[in-house]
Amino acid sequence: MLKSIWELFNKEDLFECYQCARCTGSCPAAMVMKCYGPRETLLRCLNLGQEAVINDERVWYCTTCHVCEDRCPQEINISELLTAIFNLAAQRGNLPEKIKFGVDLIAKTGRSLIVNEKVLKDRQKLSLPPLDPLNIDEIEGILKKTGLNDAIELS
Amino acid sequence: MTPKKVQRKEKEEPRIGVYVCHCGLNIGGVVDCARVAEFAAGLPGVILSKDNLYTCSEPGQELIKADIKEHRLNRVVVASCTPRLHEPTFRAACEDAGLNPYLFEMANIREHCSWVHLHDKEAATEKAKDLVRMAVARSKLLAAQEPLEVPVTRKALVIGGGVAGIQAALDLADSGYKVYLIEKDPSIGGRMAQIDKTFPTMDCSICILAPKMSEAGRHPNIELLTLSEIEGVEGYVGNFTVQVRKKARFVTDSCTACGDCVKVCPQVAPDEFNAGLSMRRAIYMSFAQAVPSTYQIDMDLCLNKHGIIACDKCFQACQRQCVDYSQQDQILTLDVGTIIVATGVDVYDPTPLTEFGYRKFPNVITSLEFERLINAGGPSGGNLIRPSDQKIPKTVAFLQCIGSRSKRSNIYCSNICCMNTIKDALLIKEHWPETKILVFYIDIRAFGKGFEDLFQRARREGVSFIRGVPGEIIEDPETNSLTLIGEDTLLSQLYRYEVDMAILSVGIEPRKDSPVIQRLLNLSCAADGFFLEAHPKLRPVDTPTGGIFLAGCAEGPKDIKDSVTQASAAASRANILMAQGKVIVEAITAVVDETLCQGCGMCVKVCPYSTIREDPETKIAQVTQASCAGCGTCVAECPFSAITQRHFTDAQIFAQIDAITEEAPETKAVAFCCNWCSYAGADFAGVSRMQYPTPIRIIRTMCSGRISTEFIEYAFRRGAAAVLVSGCHIGDCHYINANHQTEKRVNRVWKKMERLGLDKNRLQLAWISAAEGNLFARKMKEIDEIIQGVTPEEIEKTKQILVPKKKGKGEGTEPKE
Numbered sequence: 004m005l006k007s008i009w010e011l012f013n014k015e016d017l018f019e020c021y022q023c024a025r026c027t028g029s030c031p032a033a034m035v036m037k038c039y040g041p042r043e044t045l046l047r048c049l050n051l052g053q054e055a056v057i058n059d060e061r062v063w064y065c066t067t068c069h070v071c072e073d074r075c076p077q078e079i080n081i082s083e084l085l086t087a088i089f090n091l092a093a094q095r096g097n098l099p100e101k102i103k104f105g106v107d108l109i110a111k112t113g114r115s116l117i118v119n120e121k122v123l124k125d126r127q128k129l130s131l132p133p134l135d136p137l138n139i140d141e142i143e144g145i146l147k148k149t150g151l152n153d154a155i156e157l158s
Numbered sequence: 159m160t161p162k163k164v165q166r167k168e169k170e171e172p173r174i175g176v177y178v179c180h181c182g183l184n185i186g187g188v189v190d191c192a193r194v195a196e197f198a199a200g201l202p203g204v205i206l207s208k209d210n211l212y213t214c215s216e217p218g219q220e221l222i223k224a225d226i227k228e229h230r231l232n233r234v235v236v237a238s239c240t241p242r243l244h245e246p247t248f249r250a251a252c253e254d255a256g257l258n259p260y261l262f263e264m265a266n267i268r269e270h271c272s273w274v275h276l277h278d279k280e281a282a283t284e285k286a287k288d289l290v291r292m293a294v295a296r297s298k299l300l301a302a303q304e305p306l307e308v309p310v311t312r313k314a315l316v317i318g319g320g321v322a323g324i325q326a327a328l329d330l331a332d333s334g335y336k337v338y339l340i341e342k343d344p345s346i347g348g349r350m351a352q353i354d355k356t357f358p359t360m361d362c363s364i365c366i367l368a369p370k371m372s373e374a375g376r377h378p379n380i381e382l383l384t385l386s387e388i389e390g391v392e393g394y395v396g397n398f399t400v401q402v403r404k405k406a407r408f409v410t411d412s413c414t415a416c417g418d419c420v421k422v423c424p425q426v427a428p429d430e431f432n433a434g435l436s437m438r439r440a441i442y443m444s445f446a447q448a449v450p451s452t453y454q455i456d457m458d459l460c461l462n463k464h465g466i467i468a469c470d471k472c473f474q475a476c477q478r479q480c481v482d483y484s485q486q487d488q489i490l491t492l493d494v495g496t497i498i499v500a501t502g503v504d505v506y507d508p509t510p511l512t513e514f515g516y517r518k519f520p521n522v523i524t525s526l527e528f529e530r531l532i533n534a535g536g537p538s539g540g541n542l543i544r545p546s547d548q549k550i551p552k553t554v555a556f557l558q559c560i561g562s563r564s565k566r567s568n569i570y571c572s573n574i575c576c577m578n579t580i581k582d583a584l585l586i587k588e589h590w591p592e593t594k595i596l597v598f599y600i601d602i603r604a605f606g607k608g609f610e611d612l613f614q615r616a617r618r619e620g621v622s623f624i625r626g627v628p629g630e631i632i633e634d635p636e637t638n639s640l641t642l643i644g645e646d647t648l649l650s651q652l653y654r655y656e657v658d659m660a661i662l663s664v665g666i667e668p669r670k671d672s673p674v675i676q677r678l679l680n681l682s683c684a685a686d687g688f689f690l691e692a693h694p695k696l697r698p699v700d701t702p703t704g705g706i707f708l709a710g711c712a713e714g715p716k717d718i719k720d721s722v723t724q725a726s727a728a729a730s731r732a733n734i735l736m737a738q739g740k741v742i743v744e745a746i747t748a749v750v751d752e753t754l755c756q757g758c759g760m761c762v763k764v765c766p767y768s769t770i771r772e773d774p775e776t777k778i779a780q781v782t783q784a785s786c787a788g789c790g791t792c793v794a795e796c797p798f799s800a801i802t803q804r805h806f807t808d809a810q811i812f813a814q815i816d817a818i819t820e821e822a823p824e825t826k827a828v829a830f831c832c833n834w835c836s837y838a839g840a841d842f843a844g845v846s847r848m849q850y851p852t853p854i855r856i857i858r859t860m861c862s863g864r865i866s867t868e869f870i871e872y873a874f875r876r877g878a879a880a881v882l883v884s885g886c887h888i889g890d891c892h893y894i895n896a897n898h899q900t901e902k903r904v905n906r907v908w909k910k911m912e913r914l915g916l917d918k919n920r921l922q923l924a925w926i927s928a929a930e931g932n933l934f935a936r937k938m939k940e941i942d943e944i945i946q947g948v949t950p951e952e953i954e955k956t957k958q959i960l961v962p963k964k965k966g967k968g969e970g971t972e973p974k975e
């Protein structure tokens with residue numbers, strides 16, 4: 004069990020941040036969800052501690068696209084910090100409903116979106132091949148290996 | 159005092175006086191100084207031992223002097239701060255009282271003890287005792303020495319003709335010395351000639367620089383060598399011989415700069431002086447105010463190659479017949495006593511930061527390009543125009559810290575770009591008051607005299623300062639206008655600003671060719687690549703190499719005022735040497751015992767200064783005393799112990815090892831540190847109060863090249879738990895490359911330990927620069943862990959089996975009683 008996000012991310016690295024905001028200025032999630040930004044997330048970790056972020060649903064807007072850390076002048080692995088936050092938050096059960104729904108869906112169907120009639124019709128219109136059913140056992144195996152079961156309780 | 163008396167004193171029984179300094183609370187607050195003094199009093203040979211508040215103070219020094227006389231002391235040991243600080247002070251005091259200064263020894267119980275063990279007073283006191291024990295043991299074996307006097311040539315060389323080099327050359331020339339001013343470009347002037355106005359006063363840059371340039375050009379004491387670079391340097395403080403390549407100019411001195419030749423030249427290339435924003439011909443003058451005011455031909459561009467004349471248009475055009483295609487490079491040999499390095503800086507190239515689109519979007523330019531655009535003598539005649547459509551921009555953005563303060567480029571603050579941007583913003587406002595100006599910054603550093611005023615003025619004149627650098631710049635391909643996307647961190651709000659032009663406020667960085675200068679002059683560089691000064695506060699323009707000084711941005715980013723100040727300081731330091739007309743070479747040189755030398759030539763091979771010669775007949779090694787730098791590398795290499803380093807003898811070092819390992823050696827590590835880098839790094843850790851474990855005991859040598867394999871093995875045989883050998887980084891050795899020998903020797907011991915089945919991890923090799931106090935502290939923690947892991951069995955086994963090789967060892971490889 005994780006006790007602290009600093010087991011997964013070196014806290015020392017936070018001191019390198021001088022709040023230039025080049026990360027938030029690059030973040031596609033921040034462009035869409037104005038309440039979120041990696042710069043502020045990092046500052047909260049540093050000044051307010053991990054509790055200030057693991058209970059904060061906003062962090063889940065991050066798509067772990069890595070653009071922020073690609074551009075961070077201080078080479079801070081910002082997405083790794085967010086991954087650490089996700090892990091601890093998930094273990095504590097602080098998983099937003101929507102995320103949990105998505106994870107459940109993957110576990111059950113192997114896909115992150117619901118495949119309904121409309122989707123299939125759209126595919127036909129775009130002359131995409133029909134979707135083959137997935138091997139759920141294999142997916143379950145993969146999820147187990149990645150430790151997802153330890154992190155969250157699947158329904 | 160005559161040498162004879164010294165001889166007699168040497169044979170006397172040691173009468174050692176020990177002074178343990180409290181340094182106020184700096185040492186006394188941690189180390190129990192009275193207890194250390196009491197301990198010292200019990201050491202053999204010590205006849206008096208005292209602790210006092212400030213030993214370096216006048217009364218402190220007077221006390222030592224009085225004691226020397228009253229108690230007939232023939233050795234003095236002071237336990238206080240680093241010898242790098244006060245050794246000269248105490249040596250002078252000893253000399254005053256008639257004691258040869260080489261009979262003085264110091265124990266560093268401040269930087270290496272009290273300051274780094276603030277929270278463990280007991281262990282710190284124990285360590286201080288050990289350090290004193292080491293110093294006393296060494297002091298007994300010290301011998302009086304007479305330093306050598308070497309004459310100083312009263313001529314100076316200044317490398318680099320930027321504002322710093324010009325100032326240094328003028329100061330020295332005005333003091334009456336002959337100065338060679340070497341500039342690699344066709345004209346002197348440097349960066350300052352390229353910039354338009356100067357902060358914080360907003361003076362016209364070339365207007366204040368040009369008079370200085372002409373003065374340097376016509377000064378009777380200055381020989382200006384442009385298009386010239388140094389290719390070789392030999393010698394030592396006061397006596398350098400420098401090889402200079404003066405490249406062919408292909409235009410003779412009779413050129414009157416009429417410019418008739420330029421019009422006819424068919425060949426064009428981007429003009430470096432205008433940052434590539436305009437074109438120049440193959441025959442050209444870099445800028446109107448150039449000194450010397452002579453044209454030159456860029457032979458890489460000229461149609462005439464390898465002596466084949468394909469074009470003679472300029473030759474025909476020149477009425478005075480100054481064009482000479484057959485000119486050759488000249489190699490000059492200059493004898494000088496002092497050298498000032500003023501090679502300045504390059505400007506960061508932001509091309510790798512693809513998110514800002516420099517070179518891709520025409521309207522993203524650098525601050526240097528801006529200087530040329532806004533300058534009346536520049537390519538646009540002083541009009542700030544957008545490169546894409548030559549229109550005057552209505553909205554301009556500045557992006558700060560580009561290429562500075564970043565692990566992706568240079569980690570330091572470039573010092574000038576904040577103020578430069580504020581200056582640039584005000585310049586735009588002056589010419590086009592309606593322009594909207596946005597400055598995107600992280601911190602505005604307006605720390606100098608007059609800087610804050612200028613910053614406030616810019617704000618009042620309507621320049622917007624927005625805290626938060628854009629994440630990216632995107633371009634509208636139709637209009638070539640730019641959109642900046644980012645976050646205003648003070649408002650926690652995202653922004654999108656559309657601007658006509660963006661200026662990247664680029665940092666400054668060491669010259670690309672500075673490693674060449676570093677190697678030729680045997681200088682050290684700090685981690686950031688700038689040349690390292692001998693001491694950051696007290697010897698800020700000296701280099702560790704005697705007779706060589708630093709001026710201007712070559713030492714670190716700075717503005718014009720600081721460059722000029724430093725240049726005058728460097729000139730003054732050089733002046734002092736030349737005015738004295740002689741230097742004293744420290745009596746730490748290598749001396750050969752001809753009766754022991756077998757003529758094997760090993761020492762000749764390792765001497766970084768090629769200062770050892772074999773006698774052609776006897777093959778016996780001979781060391782030129784004046785050019786021996788005193789690294790001791792040959793001493794450690796000699797298989798017959800035929801070479802001794804004065805003041806750093808084998809016997810003295812063995813005595814220090816003995817002292818360390820006298821009590822509980824299994825809890826201690828013996829560290830060998832070189833004076834210039836790793837010892838200084840340890841000092842720096844102390845000054846910065848970095849806390850680390852107490853087991854380390856440092857033996858100082860001038861160079862890590864002095865450390866013989868015997869020292870390492872002896873320390874292990876005496877039961878030390880670990881040994882550290884440390885020196886300057888490879889490439890940064892203060893003695894050119896002596897640390898290569900260090901590396902080889904440590905490798906030899908590692909191999910031997912491996913062969914004997916010993917834990918080779920107990921021998922550590924670390925390259926630590928004078929600036930890397932943190933690295934030193936980290937290494938100390940590592941070594942502490944190693945000590946914790948060593949078993950008594952391992953130590954015992956090492957003692958038994960790590961025996962010296964039997965063959966051909968002379969005396970001195972093992973401690974003599």
Ligand SMILES: Cc1cc2nc3c(=O)[nH]c(=O)nc-3n(C[C@H](O)[C@H](O)[C@H](O)COP(=O)(O)OP(=O)(O)OC[C@H]3O[C@@H](n4cnc5c(N)ncnc54)[C@H](O)[C@@H]3O)c2cc1C
Binds near residue numbers: 526
């Ligand atoms: C865009 C920009 C704007 C600036 N604006 C201001 C300002 O407004 N106010 C201010 O105070 N400062 C300003 N500065 C800083 C100022 O330019 C520097 O402080 C100053 O130029 C440093 O002078 P220097 O002589 O040390 O170096 P440089 O000006 O770089 O001169 C070094 C000289 O040495 C020569 N050289 C280099 N290597 C060799 C070699 N191996 N052999 C021979 N010659 C060599 C070079 O060709 C050059 O001529 C600005 C800098 C930049 C980049």
Ligand code: SF4
Binds near residue numbers: 021026076079
């Ligand atoms: S880009 Fe890096 S340094 Fe800048 S605010 Fe983000 S994390 Fe901090």
Ligand code: SF4
Binds near residue numbers: 029032
């Ligand atoms: S990794 Fe997350 S925080 Fe970073 S840019 Fe992508 S979405 Fe934003």
Ligand code: SF4
Binds near residue numbers: 459
């Ligand atoms: S000879 Fe060379 S420099 Fe002269 S005009 Fe021809 S190309 Fe130009």
Ligand code: SF4
Binds near residue numbers: 560562573574576663
């Ligand atoms: S001077 Fe200003 S812009 Fe330049 S690196 Fe320092 S803080 Fe950044």
